[in-house]
Amino acid sequence: METAARTDEEWQEILRSVRRVHFVGIGGSGMSPLAEILHSRGYRLTGSDVNPSDNVDRMTGLGIPVSMRQAADNVGDAELVVYTSAVNPQNPELEEARRRGIPLIERGKLLGLISRHYSNAVGVAGTHGKTTTTSMISQILLEAGQDPTIFIGGRLPLINANGRAGSSDTFICEACEFQDHYLSMTPAVSVILNVDADHLDYFGTLENVVASFHAFAGLASRAVIVNHDDANARRAAEGIPPERLIWYGTGAGLVWSARGCRLEDGSCGAYDLYHNGEFFTSVKLGVPGAHNISNSMAAAAAAHLCGADARQIADGLRDFRGAGRRFEFLGTFGGVTVADDYAHHPTEITATLAAAKGMG
Incomplete structure (x- = not known):
């Protein structure tokens, strides 16, 4: 069953009853903090991803097994599978969870449930x-x-x-x-x-x-x-x-x-x-x-x-010197300041350019 098929009360009961959780795309910026929170609460986690990253390294550093491929056998004995809307619905791990009747929860819903604690x-x-x-x-x-x-x-x-x-x-x-x-x-x-x-x-x-x-x-x-x-x-x-x-x-x-x-x-x-x-x-x-x-x-x-x-x-x-990819200073090259910024909306781009111009 997908996230929308259950009430919040039913999801809370699932979170109370399960101990094994699998994260599809555990290295994502919206996934790794949730994994760390559940890990701190005693849940046994596994995860998968296809891109090496600092977040993946942080998860493995916590002792969470992470597979750098996505395949049905990664689900293992999981009682709950967490995914994001960015994951292809035909992802083999999601399909395996559906086949076995393992609850699937979107990470935004899980975040909301966690906030209640x-x-x-x-x-x-x-x-x-x-x-x-x-x-x-x-x-x-x-x-x-x-x-x-x-x-x-x-x-x-x-x-x-x-x-x-x-x-x-x-x-x-x-x-x-x-x-x-x-x-x-x-x-x-x-x-x-x-x-x-x-x-x-x-x-x-x-x-x-x-x-x-x-x-x-x-x-x-x-x-x-x-x-x-x-x-x-x-x-x-x-x-x-x-x-x-x-x-x-x-x-x-x-x-x-x-x-x-x-x-x-x-x-x-x-x-x-x-x-x-x-x-x-x-x-x-x-x-x-x-x-x-x-x-x-x-x-x-x-x-x-x-x-x-x-x-x-x-x-x-x-x-505070900034968050990652929010006018993040990377260094200088040939006398030019290099910064990385995630701005993608016209308002954000305007603000970022104004900040850069103000630096002279």
């Missing part, structure tokens, strides 16, 4: 900036001595991985709107960075994208952190109880506001951060681009809800 789950959503902001929050909390579980769509240099299994009740999670995957989550805190026209092959219209983000905001049990500078994000927050809304931006009268925004030292943002109208801390970012001022404000608001103080927030944002 953390009382302080923070889901970071937005058309742009999810990976960077989730990484910023993670950097702040880790440097502050907290032990969060982390799920990021890119590599965080501080841990040289895109996820980790912590021992606390805090779960910092990149929440992706692709095919409404984030609606499987149960966050205490939802973060909405911005809302733009993307994945229109699924959503059809921008209105439907806004409606999806509104549904995600409504899942939060504690707070919804929203970018007041983004018109569509404001629309997505309409109808959310005011006492749960935490607005941030550059305007006046917001819970979190940035004043004196400027770019210094290679186009890195700097500003004074205010909380409820009172000076909170001065921020100097370690990553370039004006867009990261906004990302860092969301990170500060979320980290503060997780118990970080002003000094810890300022230090973490200063020390």
Whole structure:
């Protein structure tokens, strides 16, 4: 049976009852953190992939057997098989699981189910900036001595991985709107960075994208952190109880506001951060681009809800040097700076080029 054929309650019962789980494509950025979390909870895992990677090496380093081919016999004695929507439906491991009646669960659904086990789950959503902001929050909390579980769509240099299994009740999670995957989550805190026209092959219209983000905001049990500078994000927050809304931006009268925004030292943002109208801390970012001022404000608001103080927030944002493939500095060649960036949406490309030009 496929993911959609079971209720959440049935899936929770399956997760409680099984001990052997197989991951198809375990080296994927959305798969390896889930595998690490289940491994830390005592599940016995196997995985397969066709591409060597740091993530695969991390899995084998944890003692998880990984086959570098995909074949029916890799499924072995698995009681649950995890896959991603990127895997071909005719993949031999998926076909073997179907033939034997082994439950198949898509990784987005599994992520949502896992989030329910953390009382302080923070889901970071937005058309742009999810990976960077989730990484910023993670950097702040880790440097502050907290032990969060982390799920990021890119590599965080501080841990040289895109996820980790912590021992606390805090779960910092990149929440992706692709095919409404984030609606499987149960966050205490939802973060909405911005809302733009993307994945229109699924959503059809921008209105439907806004409606999806509104549904995600409504899942939060504690707070919804929203970018007041983004018109569509404001629309997505309409109808959310005011006492749960935490607005941030550059305007006046917001819970979190940035004043004196400027770019210094290679186009890195700097500003004074205010909380409820009172000076909170001065921020100097370690990553370039004006867009990261906004990302860092969301990170500060979320980290503060997780118990970080002003000094810890300022230090973490200063020390954060970027996530993998998010304007990642690779080196210099012939006097030219070389960076790798994942930007693929027009808005993201514009922001990335502006950051590069600002570096001179």
